[in-house]
Amino acid sequence: MKKSRRLLALLLLSTVLSSRGMWCMAGDVCSWKGSGLSWDARSRAVEQVHLRCTEGSLEWMYPVRALRVIIEPNLVNSKHTTVCIKPHSQFQGAHLYVEKRELHLLVSEIDGVKKVHCFGMDSSQRVALFLQASPYKNLSRRTAGFQYELLNNRTSGPVFQKFALVNDACRPCDNEDLLMAVCTSDFVVRGSILRVTHDMETQISQVDINALKVHRQTNSIFQPDDQTRTWTGPIRTLLQCRVKKGDGDFLFTGSEHFGDAWLGCAPRYKDFLEIYQKAKKLRSNPCDFQI
Structure with missing residues (x-):
């Protein structure tokens, strides 16, 4: 009951202020940082x-009163259809809602x-x-923050499948998937x-990698190890995929x-070489890969 009253109050506040033209434009950027202490207490x-x-x-x-955030990419013919929000680990001082006809509590x-x-974009x-x-009642330090990222239906890896609630998050990659993965993935190690x-x-499962070649x-997720002269870094995947430690490259x-x-596709290296070399002979490889 209390939650319903709170949502109703927020909706009324949003409607009233919008109808009176009382929105204050604070920024038009990729990232924003601000403080409620800089606001006019009378406004x-x-x-x-x-x-x-x-x-x-x-x-x-x-945080003071309320803040409305519009995520609206300034892109021509954008194919991004999904927005993902990751709250900061020390999210404090506010509640975060998404407006979908009515307000839905996220955090x-x-x-x-x-x-x-x-959630999908409108x-x-x-x-x-x-x-x-x-x-x-006090002004002790609190910060409500989050990261956002726009995805599209072609985003690779289980992370998108998980977030978008698609059932085949752990589906094995076929040969075509493997060849495309080395061309389009954010990392190939x-x-x-x-x-x-x-x-x-x-x-979530974490796979710690000892990389021979990046x-x-x-981004700089995989870092060089001066002692072993290799690279190391963590890769995440869903627990439901049941990833286990395997030998070999x-x-x-x-x-x-x-x-x-x-993690997206992760074939054994010798298996990938065989698939890639066969595709290269047939000129069916989508891109050249230095092996």
Whole structure:
């Protein structure tokens, strides 16, 4: 009952302020950082922020009243159809809602595990979020923040399958998938598995890699180890995929999201070589790969 009243109050607030033209434009950027302490205490306006990139972040310190966030990528013919929100681990001071005809609660400050939330964009290629500050009598430091990332239906790896609630997240890759993965993945790494650990709470497995060669990576997830003269780094996947430690060299591919590497196709390296060389003879390889 209390939750329903709260949602109704937020809807009324949103409607009233919008109809009176009391939105305050605060930014038009990829990422935004602001403080409630800089707001006029006498104003009833709801500050509004526009985020127009395919990824970025928001950090709202000392939350006061409410903040409306519009994620609307400034892209021509954008094929991005899904927005994913990852709250900061120390999300405090506000509740986060997504506007879908009515307000749906995504994150409250009392949540323990901060999960990633994904939802489709509307016909106007935008998503509206609403941050309502929690009532506190003191001004102790609190920050409500999150990262956002736009995905499309072609995004590789189980991370998209998981977020978009697609059932075949752990589907094995066929030969065509393997050849395409080395062309389009955010990372392509040859190496062996050091260890695999499982987290029951987050339902995520982590595969620690000892890499002989990093063919490609978008961010610096895999770092050189001066002692072993190899590269090391973690790759995540879903617990339901039941990944186990295997011997030998693999070719790890996948996508990077929110600073983490997510496993896509991972054939044994010798098997990949056989598939690639056969495709190259038939001139059916989608791209050239340095082996």
